[in-house]
Amino acid sequence: MRVIIVDDEPLARAVLREHLGSQADVEIVGECANGFEAVKAIAELAPDLAFLDIQMPRLDGFEVVELAGAKTHYVFVTAYDQFALRAFDVHALDYLLKPFTRERLAQALAHARARLAAPAPAGQGEAAMRALVSDVQARHQPLERVLIRDGARVQVLPVARIEYVEAQDDYVAFYADGRTWLKNQRMAELESQLDPRAFLRVHRSYIVNLGAIARIEPVGKDGHCAVLKSGARVPISRSGYQKVRDLLR
Amino acid sequence: MHGIFASWRAALLYLLAWLMLGLLLAAMLAVGGAGWGASLVFAVPLVYVYAFATGFSAYYVCRAYPLDRRRPLAIAAGVGMPAACVAALWCAMGAAWNSLLAALAPGEYVPVASGPVLASMFGLGVILYGLAAAVHYLLIESERVRQLETQRLQMKLTAQDAELRMLRAQVDPHFLFNSLNSISALTSLDPAGARDMTVQLAEFFRLTLSLRADSMVTLARELQLVRHFVAIEQVRFGDRLRFEAVIDPAAAACLLPPMLLQPLVENAIKHGIGQMIDAGLVRVEAVRAGSLLRIRVENDVDPDSAGDGTNHVHGTGLGLDNVRQRLATACGHEAGARWARRDNRFIVELALPAVTADAPQSITESEGA
Numbered sequence: 001m002r003v004i005i006v007d008d009e010p011l012a013r014a015v016l017r018e019h020l021g022s023q024a025d026v027e028i029v030g031e032c033a034n035g036f037e038a039v040k041a042i043a044e045l046a047p048d049l050a051f052l053d054i055q056m057p058r059l060d061g062f063e064v065v066e067l068a069g070a071k072t073h074y075v076f077v078t079a080y081d082q083f084a085l086r087a088f089d090v091h092a093l094d095y096l097l098k099p100f101t102r103e104r105l106a107q108a109l110a111h112a113r114a115r116l117a118a119p120a121p122a123g124q125g126e127a128a129m130r131a132l133v134s135d136v137q138a139r140h141q142p143l144e145r146v147l148i149r150d151g152a153r154v155q156v157l158p159v160a161r162i163e164y165v166e167a168q169d170d171y172v173a174f175y176a177d178g179r180t181w182l183k184n185q186r187m188a189e190l191e192s193q194l195d196p197r198a199f200l201r202v203h204r205s206y207i208v209n210l211g212a213i214a215r216i217e218p219v220g221k222d223g224h225c226a227v228l229k230s231g232a233r234v235p236i237s238r239s240g241y242q243k244v245r246d247l248l249r
Numbered sequence: 250m251h252g253i254f255a256s257w258r259a260a261l262l263y264l265l266a267w268l269m270l271g272l273l274l275a276a277m278l279a280v281g282g283a284g285w286g287a288s289l290v291f292a293v294p295l296v297y298v299y300a301f302a303t304g305f306s307a308y309y310v311c312r313a314y315p316l317d318r319r320r321p322l323a324i325a326a327g328v329g330m331p332a333a334c335v336a337a338l339w340c341a342m343g344a345a346w347n348s349l350l351a352a353l354a355p356g357e358y359v360p361v362a363s364g365p366v367l368a369s370m371f372g373l374g375v376i377l378y379g380l381a382a383a384v385h386y387l388l389i390e391s392e393r394v395r396q397l398e399t400q401r402l403q404m405k406l407t408a409q410d411a412e413l414r415m416l417r418a419q420v421d422p423h424f425l426f427n428s429l430n431s432i433s434a435l436t437s438l439d440p441a442g443a444r445d446m447t448v449q450l451a452e453f454f455r456l457t458l459s460l461r462a463d464s465m466v467t468l469a470r471e472l473q474l475v476r477h478f479v480a481i482e483q484v485r486f487g488d489r490l491r492f493e494a495v496i497d498p499a500a501a502a503c504l505l506p507p508m509l510l511q512p513l514v515e516n517a518i519k520h521g522i523g524q525m526i527d528a529g530l531v532r533v534e535a536v537r538a539g540s541l542l543r544i545r546v547e548n549d550v551d552p553d554s555a556g557d558g559t560n561h562v563h564g565t566g567l568g569l570d571n572v573r574q575r576l577a578t579a580c581g582h583e584a585g586a587r588w589a590r591r592d593n594r595f596i597v598e599l600a601l602p603a604v605t606a607d608a609p610q611s612i613t614e615s616e617g618a
Contacts, residue, residue: 008523009427010487011434018437034526055423057524057551079426098430156553 001113004030004045006038006064007053007077012098016051016077019105026109035059040152042068049112051096054078059147059154062136067149070129073115075108087135091128134189142195146174148181155181159198163212164234165190167205175232200247202226202240216244264300270377271296274370283361287350291361295346299339299374303381306331311385328382329375336374340367410461412575420457421515424481431485446484453477457508465504465579467606468535468542472496475514475533482518490522491530500535502605503542506579509572513546513597516568521548521595542603547596569597576601 003026007013013031020026029045032038035056042050042064050072054061061076076095078084088095094108115125137143146162148155161176167187174181191201201207214229216236224236226244236244271293278288307328314327347362362370428450435443456474460466472494479492514531522529529549536543569588576584576599584601 009431009485011431011438011485012427014438015430015434018434036526055523057526058553079430080422098426099433 001026001049001109001116002029002045002047003027003049003051004032004038004041004047005051006032006035006041006056006061007051008033008056009053012053012077015099016105019102020109023106023109025113035061035064036154038064039067039149039154042072043149043152047072048116049073049075049109051075051077054081054084058156062133063147065129066133066137067147067154070126073112073125074129075112083139084136087132090135091132093128093132137193141193142198143193146181146183148174148183150181157181159194160209160211162199162209163228163230163232164209165199165207178230200240200243202244203235203237206234206236206240208234210247216241263304264297267296267300268293274373278361278366281366284359286357287359287361290350290358291343291347295339295343298342299335299377302335302339303378306335307378307381307385311382311389316386316390328379332375332378332382335378336371339374340371343367343370409578420511421519423519424515427485428481435484442484446481449477449480449484453481457511460507464507465604466507467501468496468503468505468510468544469501471505471507471510472501472533474508474511478511478514479518479531486518486522489525489528490518491528492532493530494533495535496533497536499537500542500544500603503535503537503603504606505542505544505601506575509575509599510544510546512568512572517546517548517595517597521550525549525551537603540603542599542601544599544601545596547594550590550593550595552593572597572599 003020005013005016005020005028007016010033013033017028017031020028029047030041032041035058038050038052039059041047052061052064052074054076055078056064059067061078065074074093076084076088076093077098077100078095079098085095085097087093094111096104096108143159145159146157148157157174157176163175165187166173166175168182170184170186171182172185172187172190174183187201187205187207191199191207194207198210199207200210208226208228212228212230213226215227216224217227217233219225219235222238224241224244226234226236228234272289274296275285275288275292278292279285283291310328310331314324316324319327343362344367347360350358351360428446432443432446432450435446453474456470456477476494479490483490483492510533514533517531522531531546531548534545534547569586573586576586580601584599586597586599588595588597590596
């Protein structure tokens, strides 16, 4: 079993390393001290199992899962977080509470082995992980930054910099600073996470940052579009126009 | 005992006041034509009887008609009726006493009580009763104010104590569990280090437990607490956490509310260094500038969080507000706290009146202000 350890505290990594060292079938393929390294390592090394600390600088454990995907089996490691513990129980996910015993770790490993040997019906584990991540995100609303993975790199995009968002099949495209970033997310989910005072869904396929709008222009017979300060034009649907008018009133 | 008779001094003053009244009455009678001797013999004992009668009865009347719960008319009637009754009784006693004196010493005592005298005695009696009632009302009122004051002080102390208890408990559970996890790691890697860390933890908690809400601590002592805390965190964070304290010796002797500095340093580590990938510095500086003690806690912040520095302030706002509030309770408006992010540093500045243990005057004074 190929394992990576993610924790920003050297001693916390040392405990895991020591305990895992005595397990014959466990190979530690990587150790990471922060979330960025973890996303990169999980993408590149594709380990079977990751021990993931929750409280870390810049990217916390949940954000790592959001970015690195749920193909890897995760065991969360935390000192104290009542909210997270409830979330783990709800979604039947494994976790370790610091400090933990050798037996408790062995139990988590056995659990992981069983899962690896007999993979759950397609996508079940992944669904649980996604549900957990969206639970956690719901607590941090409104969203302050969008995390986008670009290969092994992580892009952190503060929401204030986003001009508008466009739905593209299974993806959403973020337009900011003259660039575009794609993220695998549903439009409705994103809309619910953004601050409704700053972002408005003006069209089935478009969410626009109200601060980026320069003016509203009529298009054709009774259509409208928003002209942004950057010069980009964003279509506004009939119901979207209603919302804009309500907001401006 | 109650009312005026509750203390000897008050009772003596009361009796003295009535003696004056007795002399006054005798003088009035004497001026009216009666002999001095007869007037005194007649007036003084009567006045003393009346002193006790009104002293007791007015007290109960005042209790029965509290100023704040009865309407003025009810109070006037409630005091007026007994006043008239007692004054009438007093007149009757006056007449009887007059006859008795005349009967006991027919030669020497020239009767002084006549119709007009008894009538003015009645008027005087009503007025004196009213006065006695007023004095009782005053006493009851001042007693009530005193009780309220004690109660208020008591409540303030209780609140401070509860607050400190809360602050102690507020020492982040993460801190405790992560520290225990570090010890768990050290037991095999570095047993001596593990022992040091348990001692540091014990010292830290012992110090927080020895604090009392109503007594200030010196900055030096608070810093001792902070140093234990930082030592423990340094084991966890390793080289990432650097700490520096620059304390002016004059400042170290100054007093401040307990657990004021520790939450600031805890914040600096948790939200500052804890969010950084690279190493960062937490710096505490204290100087005494005349009558002011200035404390400054600053820490490095992750430069990449520059875009949304709110994140940082958001997380610490509560703790900082708490510190500001505690400063205001302990030192009044003379104290202040402010914080700001400058470049990649987060800075908290406190200013409070510089008080040392040798001159403990201003703490309670400023509290009362």
